[in-house]
Amino acid sequence: MRRFPSLSPALAAIAVVCALVSLAAQAPAEARLQLQLKQLFPGATTFSPKGGDPPHFKAFNGQTLLGLAFWTTELQPLERAYDGPIKILVGMDTKGILTGIIVVEHHEPYGNFSVDTPGFAAQFRGKNIRDAFKVGVDVDAISRATISVTSSSRAIRNSARLAARQLLTAPTQ
Amino acid sequence: MTRLAAALVFAVVCACVLARMPLHAAAAQAQPAGNQWQFNDEDEQAPGWKDVVRSQAVDLGVFAGFTVLALVSFFRKDKTLKYVTLAACVVLLGFWKSQLITIVNIFGLISLDLPIFRYSLAWYLLATFTVVSTVLWGRLYCGRMCAFGALTQLMDAALPASWRREPPAWLERRASFIKYGILAAAILYFVVTRDRFIYRYIEPFWMFGFHGSIVMWSLLAVLLVATVFVRNLYCRFLCPVGAALGVLSNLTVFQIKRWKECKTCKICEKACEWGAIQGPKIIKSECVRCDDCERLYTDTKKCPHWLILLKDLKKAQPTVAAPSR
Numbered sequence: 001m002r003r004f005p006s007l008s009p010a011l012a013a014i015a016v017v018c019a020l021v022s023l024a025a026q027a028p029a030e031a032r033l034q035l036q037l038k039q040l041f042p043g044a045t046t047f048s049p050k051g052g053d054p055p056h057f058k059a060f061n062g063q064t065l066l067g068l069a070f071w072t073t074e075l076q077p078l079e080r081a082y083d084g085p086i087k088i089l090v091g092m093d094t095k096g097i098l099t100g101i102i103v104v105e106h107h108e109p110y111g112n113f114s115v116d117t118p119g120f121a122a123q124f125r126g127k128n129i130r131d132a133f134k135v136g137v138d139v140d141a142i143s144r145a146t147i148s149v150t151s152s153s154r155a156i157r158n159s160a161r162l163a164a165r166q167l168l169t170a171p172t173q
Numbered sequence: 174m175t176r177l178a179a180a181l182v183f184a185v186v187c188a189c190v191l192a193r194m195p196l197h198a199a200a201a202q203a204q205p206a207g208n209q210w211q212f213n214d215e216d217e218q219a220p221g222w223k224d225v226v227r228s229q230a231v232d233l234g235v236f237a238g239f240t241v242l243a244l245v246s247f248f249r250k251d252k253t254l255k256y257v258t259l260a261a262c263v264v265l266l267g268f269w270k271s272q273l274i275t276i277v278n279i280f281g282l283i284s285l286d287l288p289i290f291r292y293s294l295a296w297y298l299l300a301t302f303t304v305v306s307t308v309l310w311g312r313l314y315c316g317r318m319c320a321f322g323a324l325t326q327l328m329d330a331a332l333p334a335s336w337r338r339e340p341p342a343w344l345e346r347r348a349s350f351i352k353y354g355i356l357a358a359a360i361l362y363f364v365v366t367r368d369r370f371i372y373r374y375i376e377p378f379w380m381f382g383f384h385g386s387i388v389m390w391s392l393l394a395v396l397l398v399a400t401v402f403v404r405n406l407y408c409r410f411l412c413p414v415g416a417a418l419g420v421l422s423n424l425t426v427f428q429i430k431r432w433k434e435c436k437t438c439k440i441c442e443k444a445c446e447w448g449a450i451q452g453p454k455i456i457k458s459e460c461v462r463c464d465d466c467e468r469l470y471t472d473t474k475k476c477p478h479w480l481i482l483l484k485d486l487k488k489a490q491p492t493v494a495a496p497s498r
Contacts, residue, residue, distance in 0.1 A: 079289075080286065080287070080288060082281075082288050083277055083281050083286050083288075084281075084284070084286035096210070107286070107369045109275065109277040109369065109370075109379075110271050110275070110378060110381075110382055130210070130211075132213065132216050133216065134216075143269065143270070144271040144381075146232065147288050147292065147293050147296065150292055151289070151292065157216065157217070158217050161212050161217065164210055165210060165212075169209070170209040170210040170211070
């Protein structure tokens with residue numbers, strides 16, 4: 001009877017390949033992040049590295065703070081959509097107005113990937129974080145993606161408000 | 174033995190899911206003193222059950238209504254009502270809601286990434302009904318709640334029977350194992366790569382949302398053309414969700430009754446659209462509870478069980494039977 005070859009060399013090889021791939025992916029990921037931050041704050045000249053509590057990036061034009069950017073998955077770690085968390089980069093100016101959102105990673109299948117479309121992201125640009133973010137009221141409903149859309153909206157609103165409470169001074173009305 | 178194994182697997186999966194199911198929504202964060210932003214904090218509080226139900230009332234109504242329809246058609250063994258169910262299924266759960274149980278849900282179970290219970294009641298209703306009904310009666314979900322299965326069954330009813338080609342029994346039996354291979358391969362692929370997007374190439378359910386690439390639409394066209402000649406091709410031989418429910422269906426509590434005459438009679442075996450009857454035995458994992466054989470075996474004019482019984486009755490009481498001629 002033929003014996004099966006031992007699995008451990010194969011597993012070791014796979015582990016090495018994975019490690020190399022993740023190392024190689026580091027540099028482009030950083031470059032991509034800079035592009036995404038730039039997309040949320042076109043007027044910014046520099047971005048701080050991520051830091052603080054809750055974790056955020058600061059966007060500067062020279063010395064002037066233009067706003068903050070943060071990951072919904074870091075500020076609202078318990079939020080779940082149809083298939084796990086939807087990773088969204090949110091940009092917000094110092095007055096609590098969203099400068100935009102970028103859906104960076106999600107696993108939503110079928111119609112649920114409608115959160116990927118430009119139309120979904122566009123409706124959050126210029127939105128005040130005092131708004132209710134209720135799907136069907138001030139956020140467009142997508143009939144085949146109810147779970148994904150409601151989850152994303154909650155994640156964006158709650159993480160933006162958390163960041164605002166902790167890091168920004170409310171503008172006088 | 175298979176029942177015991179299936180029961181064990183089922184118990185373990187249930188325990189894992191219940192342990193990890195996100196029953197509670199994220200708690201609203203503590204408000205720092207002097208809430209200068211004056212947000213409407215109610216937005217962020219997890220909504221009470223009244224609000225939860227109200228905001229999902231349409232979805233819940235659709236799913237509950239449809240489930241009732243499916244169950245009524247099942248228990249009444251009514252053919253017309255079954256086709257009404259199938260048509261409703263394609264329209265409501267298919268094109269309108271695109272809500273099908275999919276391999277992605279199996280991936281979700283493996284990685285324990287399930288939707289938040291409170292915000293996804295309709296999905297949990299569908300998923301729970303699918304699992305419970307499969308344990309109670311078998312692959313009822315496949316037979317009347319899956320929109321793609323409903324579509325191919327309607328296709329089969331609409332197309333002339335003469336176009337149909339039945340695969341020989343030996344081939345059919347072997348081909349029905351392909352779906353288990355696909356399920357195992359998909360799970361292995363997912364565990365290794367964590368890539369869920371393979372679903373597009375092993376399931377055609379995206380068609381209800383019209384989201385497809387040229388390759389996907391071409392594959393679907395081939396599948397549908399093949400389905401014209403071999404009915405319910407996808408469900409019988411290829412569907413990984415069907416395979417998973419097939420494993421679960423080994424537990425079936427309320428099975429289809431058989432007469433002792435079923436040992437020799439072939440009427441139901443020939444009539445079965447799903448190739449689920451082999452001699453006296455019903456292959457539980459292939460049966461989708463379509464009612465065809467159950468309608469036959471209660472038919473006193475066609476089923477030998479009743480015909481023999483009537484003959485014996487006449488023999489036993491010849492004088493009573495004679496004048497009625």
